[in-house]
Amino acid sequence: MKKVIRKALTLLTVYYAYMVEYRAELILWVLSGSLPIILMGVWIKASQGGQFGLSSIDFARYFLTVFVVRQISVVWVIFEFEKEVVEGKLSPKLLQPLDPVWHHVASHLSERVARIPFALILISLFFFLYPQSFWLPNLVQLILFTLAVSLAFILRFVIQYTFAMFAFWTERANAIETFWFLFYLFLSGLIAPLEVFPQPVREIVLFTPFPYLIDFPASILVGLPVDLARGFWSLLGWIFIFLGANRWLWRAGLKRYSGMGA
Template sequence: MTAPREPRARAVWPLVRVLLSTQYAYMLEYRAEIALWALSGVLPLIMLGVWSGSGAGEAAGFTPAMLTRYFLAAFVVRQFTVVWVIHVFEEDNLQGRLSPYLLQPLHPFWRYLAAHVAEQVTRVPFVAALLALLFLLQPSLLWWPQRADVFWGVLATVAAFILRFLLQGVIAMACFWSERALALERLLLIPYLFLSGLVAPLETFPPGVRAFALATPFPYTVAFPARVLMGAEVNLGAGFLGLALWSGLFLILFLVLWRAGIRRYSAMGA
């Protein structure tokens, strides 16, 4: 039973290595643009200044140290859960580049996933530089999580990225039926900003709004990984279960819509 799998695994690993190295080299050509992308993700740091000066955090039970840790953790989580697959998929679909991808034995979305991973690796030094500059300007913000928090926080961040990738992949499937599927992703921007915990901790919301937010996938993309990374009391089992369930749901939707969309696809070369 295990013998056929070993050669298959040995054949897959070179493909993964080549795909990731190629995408990484490609991303290095756009490192200046990636630096701008990293700078565009400083919203949690801006919100840290807003909440620190308002006193509303203390009213919600957040000490200044807790607010600092939360928004710093949210900044890190946000940087490594950025997903833009719908932008490139819509462009590839409209310009006909999807057709030759479909002729290859590799699913096109593995290519997009590799590009995202490569972009995140390229982003690491820029994020580290931003944090170093912040700590240099404000030494009081300096904080380092515990090893266990780092481990579970990184794991939760990776799971949150997968969830966001699958969610945007489902939205990208609308490209098979519409030339403006990107508008659907923009419609999700507002609920993502407010329900994910990016602009405010969910604990500061009214109970009804908080319950509604927790019934959506958005808190698992920022709030849960950030709280794990900052070392707050959190139910790891429930959080990872929620990530798994939402990811499984979006994976099923993606596969169903992909098959239906491919049957509809009629671009030249498909």
């Protein structure tokens, strides 16, 4: 157990040091996730003349929380893994007594820690410019949100890492992610809260993994009505479904892999 902890700390330390070397890029990465802040202005304006069941303050808090969720759950593993397979860089990692996925996990977790200060600055700036939207979630909301957003990150990572396995068969595995992202963009709650969707559409979307990636954790923190049991069970269910597919594709892909040194 001590060896596992030591290896994990070493990986996290190495990748954190690597991430902080590129502070300028980190700022750009944080800003690239500011689409919810832009959409917030659109929905606040729309709420003043329409009937959406949410006030302008609700929209402001929701999209700020979406921004936070995006900062925590953003994933890029498919692009790194595809490059490793295409260029043969996966081969040396296969010789190590460690599944290559843990390098990507450490990279993502370290990047989360490195981007926190920049995200906090933007959040503070938001509350300074729009103080009426400030609120303090209660302890239960914070605990449930932390659990939900952690599971959302795991699900997002497992989904994209599963798509990355197709790099063993095609040099453009990221095209699958691009296609998937179109549905993620419109159905996850990134563009609009699920609360404003027509009821029939909402019921269909809830049977997909998309709303649990953003809308579910964001709604918990803001205090919008959510089915907690369904949300958490859906997150766990989709994680296990994609994890099973990932392991099957990994074993099948390794048989095809013919990179240098494999």
